[in-house]
Amino acid sequence: MSTDRLIAYALRGWFFIALIFIFVPIIINFIFSFSPERFPTLPLGGFSTGWYELILSEAPVPRAFGNSMKAGVIVALISTFIGFAAAYTDYRYRFLGKNFYLALALLPPTIPVLILGLVMLMFLSRVSLVGELYSVVLAHVVYCIPFAMALIRLRLAQMDPNLESAAWNLGANSWRAMREVILPFTLPSIFAALALTMAVSFDEYMIAFFVGGVTETLPVRVLALLQGQVSPRINAIGSVVFTISMSLVILSQILLLSRRSGERNVAAGGK
Amino acid sequence: MRPMARKVLTQQVAPERVGTAVRKHKVEGYALFWGAPLAVWQLVFFVAPLVFLVVMTFWTVSNFRLAPDFDTVNWVNMFSKGYVIDTYFRTLGYGALAAVMCSVLAFPASYALAFKASPVAQRIGLFMLITPFFTSYLVRIYSWQAVVAENGVLNGLFDLVGLGPFTILGTLLGTMIGYITLTLPLVILLQFFSLSGVDRNLVEAAQNLGCGRLRTVFLVIVPLAKTGIILAGTFAFILCFGDLVSPTSLGSSKPPTLSILIVDTVKQGNNWPRAAVVALVMVLTLIVVAFTAIFFAYRVKKEKI
Numbered sequence: 411m412s413t414d415r416l417i418a419y420a421l422r423g424w425f426f427i428a429l430i431f432i433f434v435p436i437i438i439n440f441i442f443s444f445s446p447e448r449f450p451t452l453p454l455g456g457f458s459t460g461w462y463e464l465i466l467s468e469a470p471v472p473r474a475f476g477n478s479m480k481a482g483v484i485v486a487l488i489s490t491f492i493g494f495a496a497a498y499t500d501y502r503y504r505f506l507g508k509n510f511y512l513a514l515a516l517l518p519p520t521i522p523v524l525i526l527g528l529v530m531l532m533f534l535s536r537v538s539l540v541g542e543l544y545s546v547v548l549a550h551v552v553y554c555i556p557f558a559m560a561l562i563r564l565r566l567a568q569m570d571p572n573l574e575s576a577a578w579n580l581g582a583n584s585w586r587a588m589r590e591v592i593l594p595f596t597l598p599s600i601f602a603a604l605a606l607t608m609a610v611s612f613d614e615y616m617i618a619f620f621v622g623g624v625t626e627t628l629p630v631r632v633l634a635l636l637q638g639q640v641s642p643r644i645n646a647i648g649s650v651v652f653t654i655s656m657s658l659v660i661l662s663q664i665l666l667l668s669r670r671s672g673e674r675n676v677a678a679g680g681k
Numbered sequence: 682m683r684p685m686a687r688k689v690l691t692q693q694v695a696p697e698r699v700g701t702a703v704r705k706h707k708v709e710g711y712a713l714f715w716g717a718p719l720a721v722w723q724l725v726f727f728v729a730p731l732v733f734l735v736v737m738t739f740w741t742v743s744n745f746r747l748a749p750d751f752d753t754v755n756w757v758n759m760f761s762k763g764y765v766i767d768t769y770f771r772t773l774g775y776g777a778l779a780a781v782m783c784s785v786l787a788f789p790a791s792y793a794l795a796f797k798a799s800p801v802a803q804r805i806g807l808f809m810l811i812t813p814f815f816t817s818y819l820v821r822i823y824s825w826q827a828v829v830a831e832n833g834v835l836n837g838l839f840d841l842v843g844l845g846p847f848t849i850l851g852t853l854l855g856t857m858i859g860y861i862t863l864t865l866p867l868v869i870l871l872q873f874f875s876l877s878g879v880d881r882n883l884v885e886a887a888q889n890l891g892c893g894r895l896r897t898v899f900l901v902i903v904p905l906a907k908t909g910i911i912l913a914g915t916f917a918f919i920l921c922f923g924d925l926v927s928p929t930s931l932g933s934s935k936p937p938t939l940s941i942l943i944v945d946t947v948k949q950g951n952n953w954p955r956a957a958v959v960a961l962v963m964v965l966t967l968i969v970v971a972f973t974a975i976f977f978a979y980r981v982k983k984e985k986i
Binding site for chain 1: 711712714715716718719720722723724726727728729730731733734737786787789790792793794796797798806809810812813814815816817818819820821822823824825827828832834861862865866869894919920922923924925926929930940943944947953956957960963964967971
């Protein structure tokens with residue numbers, strides 16, 4: 411019995427060590443973003459918000475941030491729509507070549523982003539679609555569709571397949587059944603897919619680096635800083651982005667939770 | 682039919698006027714509306730570029746200009762160079778090492794999360810594991826640079842107990858730290874999902890029949906969670922095999938991996954066709970690895986009696 415408990419503690423301890431490994435770079439990034447020195451060590455030599463002021467005062471960083479936001483929102487909308495459409499097609503129809511269709515839907519993330527970037531640059535430069543923000547959007551949608559598709563397909567798998575046909579039997583046509591049965595049921599996964607694809611696009615640097623050319627997104631700017639000399643600007647950028655994306659995640663969680671409790675209240679009130 | 686029900690029905694049917702003939706036609710348009718976007722987008726922006734990659738490997742470069750051609754010179758050239766072959770097997774080895782290391786390091790953690798955590802602790806643990814997906818991998822690698830540098834945080838700690846300094850930047854260990862940063866949360870999550878699907882009754886049965894702890898883990902739990910464990914390792918391999926950032930920023934690009942080779946080939950000689958050869962070989966390797974892994978992950982072993 412005591413050996414069992416010892417083993418349980420050891421295992422939990424290992425999990426804790428893994429978490430430390432995962433969080434060390436995140437926490438160090440936060441701490442060092444307030445360092446006044448270029449080569450910070452622990453304990454910090456002082457406290458300064460200088461790097462934050464620097465990134466806000468230089469044009470490239472805010473511009474790159476704006477590019478990332480624009481691209482992220484458009485990519486999220488397009489890839490979530492296509493991902494939803496593909497998930498629904500997979501859910502509802504059987505057809506010749508379905509395996510190929512699913513491969514198209516799911517394969518892109520298994521190809522290294524370096525190669526995707528290279529390949530897209532080779533191709534898009536042939537048809538003169540390279541170097542603009544829309545090039546980044548075109549390429550990112552390819553990479554983001556699988557994430558949206560997977561999330562929404564998982565939700566559809568939980569749906570009673572008779573619900574849609576019940577709606578048809580009650581006289582709703584396909585569009586109406588889609589609007590009143592499928593869409594409301596998949597709505598949480600659609601929001602989740604929007605958030606996830608936006609996050610993936612916002613964070614992707616390799617494809618954006620290749621096809622974006624001089625149109626830099628934020629992570630491409632970070633990549634440029636990383637390859638140059640040591641620059642604690644990266645710490646400040648990383649902290650800002652982390653704070654924004656975590657707030658979005660937590661906000662979406664709160665929205666989902668309050669929505670769910672709202673549904674429960676309605677259900678309780680209806681009885 | 683009850684009047685109420687009829688009323689609802691007529692309300693729904695009347696404005697739409699669904700006749701069978703019209704409906705059939707409509708459904709086809711409907712199916713196309715949902716089915717076509719993916720096919721069109723991925724054929725144009727994913728399959729076409731990949732096909733173009735294959736074509737590109739046969740093009741030639743003269744005076745730094747690309748010329749459409751059908752010449753195997755790039756293939757012959759790349760495969761006859763010793764360092765290209767070496768780099769290929771080195772990258773393969775790095776990916777395999779990272780996948781194995783990460784799987785082994787992750788297993789006790791995912792096991793603890795699946796079997797030794799209360800539901801609340803589980804939820805907190807999962808949230809913590811998802812958090813790194815919302816931080817930039819580049820930023821985390823940059824932080825690691827400051828941690829493992831010669832005069833960094835880690836060597837500062839070692840110095841307190843009279844050890845070090847250790848050189849980690851520019852070594853294989855540095856590269857591996859980066860690879861594991863990239864893959865560890867994902868591998869723990871995937872292992873956790875398959876471990877939590879293991880039937881507890883079978884585990885208890887094994888223990889009741891006198892199976893020891895370690896034997897239960899390796900003869901009952903691991904085989905039951907095999908699919909997830911293999912797929913997690915495969916994902917780790919795929920991610921590390923093509924990663925550029927860890928081997929350059931933490932491994933200082935020496936010795937190079939295939940992704941560094943691609944970038945150098947493009948940057949130095951502007952030789953896109955040769956870079957395409959390397960890229961295509963990488964894609965083919967990943968396809969072979971992925972299908973082999975799927976074969977082993979879903980294979981049902983014949984019972985040995």
